[in-house]
Amino acid sequence: MILNMGPQHPSTHGVLxxxxxxxxxxxxRMMPDIGYLHTGIEKTCEAKFYQQVVPLxxxxxxxxxxxxxxxYVLAVEKLLGLEIPPRAQWLRVMxxxxxxxxxxxxxLGTHAMDIGAMTVFLYCxxxxxxxLRLFEAISGQRMMTSYFRVGGVALDAxxxxxxxxxxxxxxxxxxxxxxxxxxxxxxxxxxxxxxxAKISAEDAIALGASGPTLRGSGVDIDLRRDTPxxxxxxxxxxxxxxxxxDVFDRYMCRVxxxxxxxxxxxxxxxxxxxxxxxxxxxxxxxxxxEKMKTEMExxxxxxxxxxxxxxxxxxxxxxxxxxxxxxxxxxxxxDGGPKPYRVHMRSACLANMQCLPIMCxxxxxxxxxxxxxxxxxxxxxxxx
Amino acid sequence: MAPGPxxxxxxxxxxxxxxxxxxxxxxxxxxxxxFDREEMTITVVREAIREACALLRDDPRCPFNYLSDVTCVDxxxxxxxxxxxxxxxxxxxxxxxxxxxxxxxEMPALDxxxxxxxxxxxxxxxxxxxxGVRFNGHPYLRRLLMPENWEGHxxxxxxxxxxxx
Numbered sequence: 267m268i269l270n271m272g273p274q275h276p277s278t279h280g281v282l283x284x285x286x287x288x289x290x291x292x293x294x295r296m297m298p299d300i301g302y303l304h305t306g307i308e309k310t311c312e313a314k315f316y317q318q319v320v321p322l323x324x325x326x327x328x329x330x331x332x333x334x335x336x337x338y339v340l341a342v343e344k345l346l347g348l349e350i351p352p353r354a355q356w357l358r359v360m361x362x363x364x365x366x367x368x369x370x371x372x373x374l375g376t377h378a379m380d381i382g383a384m385t386v387f388l389y390c391x392x393x394x395x396x397x398l399r400l401f402e403a404i405s406g407q408r409m410m411t412s413y414f415r416v417g418g419v420a421l422d423a424x425x426x427x428x429x430x431x432x433x434x435x436x437x438x439x440x441x442x443x444x445x446x447x448x449x450x451x452x453x454x455x456x457x458x459x460x461x462x463a464k465i466s467a468e469d470a471i472a473l474g475a476s477g478p479t480l481r482g483s484g485v486d487i488d489l490r491r492d493t494p495x496x497x498x499x500x501x502x503x504x505x506x507x508x509x510x511x512d513v514f515d516r517y518m519c520r521v522x523x524x525x526x527x528x529x530x531x532x533x534x535x536x537x538x539x540x541x542x543x544x545x546x547x548x549x550x551x552x553x554x555x556e557k558m559k560t561e562m563e564x565x566x567x568x569x570x571x572x573x574x575x576x577x578x579x580x581x582x583x584x585x586x587x588x589x590x591x592x593x594x595x596x597x598x599x600x601d602g603g604p605k606p607y608r609v610h611m612r613s614a615c616l617a618n619m620q621c622l623p624i625m626c627x628x629x630x631x632x633x634x635x636x637x638x639x640x641x642x643x644x645x646x647x648x649x650x
Numbered sequence: 651m652a653p654g655p656x657x658x659x660x661x662x663x664x665x666x667x668x669x670x671x672x673x674x675x676x677x678x679x680x681x682x683x684x685f686d687r688e689e690m691t692i693t694v695v696r697e698a699i700r701e702a703c704a705l706l707r708d709d710p711r712c713p714f715n716y717l718s719d720v721t722c723v724d725x726x727x728x729x730x731x732x733x734x735x736x737x738x739x740x741x742x743x744x745x746x747x748x749x750x751x752x753x754x755x756e757m758p759a760l761d762x763x764x765x766x767x768x769x770x771x772x773x774x775x776x777x778x779x780x781x782g783v784r785f786n787g788h789p790y791l792r793r794l795l796m797p798e799n800w801e802g803h804x805x806x807x808x809x810x811x812x813x814x815x
Contacts, residue, residue, distance in 0.1 A: 612719040
């Protein structure tokens with residue numbers, strides 16, 4: 267029998283349609299069908315100035331806006347050859363890790379709810395609310411933050427911001443203990459996740475999996491550590507690895523990543539350098555509001571950047587960052603003009619999704635739900 | 651502020667494991683190399699792409715065992731209009747390399763690398779869908795993101811941003 271799961275199904279985390287060929291409760295063949303959220307963002311990017319692309323990048327993955335911002339601005343900065351001041355880099359790292367926590371909390375809550383543990387969802391969204399309030403404080407937005415700019419960040423942190431982050435960071439590890447108390451040792455949780463939807467390291471590499479989906483199978487790779495960007499080489503953190511490559515191992519990887527991320531946030535708070543938050547490049551970075559009122563050049567640059575954009579030297583770069591879901595990559599081609607010639611987003615989820623058939627075939631329909639949850643799927647990112 | 655000039659001399663870049671491997675295998679297969687902004691690009695002739703990928707994957711010294719991405723750029727209206735681009739990563743050595751194949755605008759087609767990396771499946775379908783580049787030997791070359799009955803390939807440069815309507 268052919269069963270159509272989705273596109274409107276609560277466990278598909280968006281609009282994923284899965285075609286299941288089933289024999290009783292067993293899945294014989296599985297085929298994901300995507301494209302329901304395709305908005306042509308890559309095409310839209312080609313019609314925008316470089317700085318106008320930043321808000322578009324938020325919208326491809328609504329759970330980790332700042333990771334996408336970061337990846338895009340790093341790519342453009344690499345094209346320009348811009349030097350970013352340390353304070354901006356550390357702010358970026360800190361916000362990026364808070365984004366990872368935000369994304370993992372949504373994943374944990376919804377994944378647990380898919381499998382039947384309702385309470386965890388409420389707990390996770392309690393902490394997620396704290397993170398969103400922090401986002402709002404620094405960027406003015408809760409979800410589509412667009413906080414990073416080519417050349418730095420949009421605004422400096424408000425006065426009590428670091429104090430609030432500190433309070434959150436001190437409280438958070440005990441909250442992770444709460445989630446783990448509800449799930450990790452829970453026999454029902456273990457039965458639903460241990461040995462379910464397994465994938466070997468070889469298969470995961472061959473199918474292009476990345477992030478916790480790959481690390482859950484025991485492949486030791488984390489782009490933050492292996493190809494450091496934005497000053498990640500200054501931070502110390504562990505890369506949690508799984509062994510079996512089942513749903514439980516991917517769960518453990520992400521939960522331990524929550525703890526590592528909050529550790530990075532703590533380190534960023536302790537070592538936060540002072541200084542400018544934008545690069546010294548008047549042709550690219552918008553001038554301060556105050557300067558525009560007193561300096562002719564600042565006003566001219568502001569006008570030129572807004573109306574004509576800024577030219578980026580010819581070339582092409584591929585910048586990859588470790589997003590909560592895996593390797594997020596931006597391939598940006600410049601023809602020397604003020605608009606990108608081509609922007610391509612390498613979506614971690616698209617590749618991770620290719621692992622679904624191998625995880626699910628030969629197992630029960632109920633495991634399909636667990637498997638989809640365990641690769642932390644975001645359809646906006648897949649379809650772009 | 652501007653980055654340094656790109657290095658395109660193949661003699662200077664022979665140290666790079668991917669260049670060494672490909673030139674050692676078949677110098678005719680390599681059309682050009684470029685080292686720019688700390689990134690290595692190797693342009694490979696169209697016929698050799700699948701074998702080149704398999705060679706790089708199985709390189710004992712620096713195995714580029716992970717295919718990060720496949721994408722395409724349309725340089726309309728030049729003769730060799732399409733560039734299909736492969737981003738490879740070596741997980742053990744943390745090295746990246748970019749392979750390129752240039753294709754003409756009429757019936758652009760090249761060999762699929764799905765037999766080397768199954769992960770190329772969706773990436774190539776996406777390129778086919780949005781650019782109309784055909785991949786010979788692909789197991790299931792159908793549209794991925796656009797509807798089945800869609801006309802045209804939206805990411806081509808001669809396709810208007812607003813669509814045809």
